[in-house]
Amino acid sequence: MSCPLCDGACDGADLAPLLSPELAWLWQSLAAAADRRGDESLTGGSAVTVTVPAEPAQRAAAAGLIDGRPLEPGQSRRVSLERLTAALATRGPRLTPGAVAAHACNRRLAAKARRRARQTAASERICTQLETLAADLPHHVRELVGPETVFTRLRSLGWVTRLLNTPAPTALLDQALQVAAQLPPSGRRIDRRLLVPGNPHALDAGTLPALVLALTGSSGAPTRSGWARLGVDCDDLLGGLVITGITPRAWRIPPGVTYTLPPRELAHVDWEPPETTDMWVFVTENPSVLAAASGQALARVGLMTPRVICTAGTPSQLECEAVGALSDSGWNVAVRADFDQAGLAHVRALLAAAPAAVPWRMSTADYLAAVPEDTDTLHLLDEDAPWDEHLVPEMRRRSVPVYEEDLLPVLLTDITTGAPGSPFP
Template structure:
């Protein structure tokens, strides 16, 4: 580096002995080896470096990023230690879900280490989540979610705590209801479920044309009324607007008798229980046509239904159906090649157009199929 000798006497005195060679006059410059300058500065203090001197002179903290990283590493190590200590006291069936090394890596991968450290009291949050995990039932048993936190039945309704419990147990990459069900916890068997019109459980009596909701409690051991003839179709949709429009259309088109459309709405991504209830329709003799939005969540929705009911068909979920409604867009669709196994051309086309297509965009065609009682080609 090039050093210029200060003109002020006090500054020259402060740097005395740091520059090799013959003394320089004020304002003169000389090329100086940083290695030799570091050695000279260290004689004034073993931990001094030219950078430390410069930072002090400029009133700036030295190595702030390194210090912050060291603090984050130390905090993450405390989380790892807390997990290791808590794991020894957990029931065996819970320890199998929460192995300290595996769960720490999973939390880090999912961004949970940072989320925990950003909590007002990281240790308390993790400790409470581990206490909840310790209350999880043994295999074959079940417990109401409201009983997992004594004295606070709503502690797991929403927020960081329930999400962290699911992350700790490896159940966070599926819908919350399915995640809790996997752990033997009844999420809430009275809220949610399927919205239905046109079909009923066996021996139920529902007014013609009425839409009703079957909560999870009723879906657990569902027994559907069989169809009244061959080749009867039930249409499964994601959005309530499709069911509402189909019911309204049926009312407007009939005069003397009401022809009820047979539609089930999952109102979003279905839980495993809801997928199994839909699949039970095929066991009762119904044909199933399932669909959702053309986006990442919608494709996952359809895959889940087809996995539960392999005899079902993807209803108007082809490349041609997508192109019929897809404008050019600027969104980024994060899709994998295997996201639409029913149509191998669909994912590449959706990536190219970079825009989702919603069920409402295809509503005219969907209503025509529902009214006809059979899915379109």
């Protein structure tokens, strides 16, 4: 079995005289050079500069290994690696300066360079695997998973490193490409549960579905929207919008009842129009706002039934379109979310799908009215809040999010009175 420190370069060598304490300074200097250069043998290349120690015994021990004039304390001397390798050959035919330094320091040298080399080799194997397997994909899938671009895409998204950190990267990539091969051509659709034969839940969550979306350039959108772009239908019974106070046309929901409208119904929803043109629907991100509003109405007899829609987090494209349909049916729509990066993105998505809707309590003044004194880290872009040019600079300055719960009293007042208090900045 090869030596774990030097891959067997020490086989048959007489190392004991070379590993005396008096020579430790020399081998430590060479080990440091090996680490810097990424060369664990050090048999050639430019000379290594060392500083001669003050101890006479240390200088004497190295005299036979460093040729030339006598060693002077504190002197900088250049060690010829070729000459040192030749000198070490008398102690072992395969012995190298790096091998002796590794034994003297009791560690493998040039660890970072070896790790980089392994990662480079593994990355090249992934690239080769992509090129080989992508060539056999159907034409409409190859347009998404082009071998000339997909590796660059995976690397830019951090997926090459993520793959290399999995127990079996090549097997995972192979499985993801097999899933991609099942994607339907344009104009057709397939149920996501059929993409992995024998395992209908393989793509519900986890690394495999995330990798498939990354391979096909669909990872930037919400998961459901990413699959929809690929012609893949997800489970259309789970998720959706949580609603109270409004219903689709001809639906009979008892007043004050909160219900969930799943994606299957949202896909073709036809909302009951408002009785008058001044009626508002409030769209919120967090279930706590809807729960508080409906609870308040139940507790107070005669209080108007709140009209609230909750996206319960990131709204899908289908959910955004359903809010847009609500606006198209004649309702005044006010939308809001948390004052953080994700919340601003939610509001932008809703306003894009419902251009007639207005931001609700999402102004700079609303943020400042509730912002705590804590500090946090908000990574925002200038264009994150196009409805209020002062909001992002102020959020950057404060660098702390404000959640909908922080504004709950004023939000409940708006919902109860039936009109948003500050729809515009």
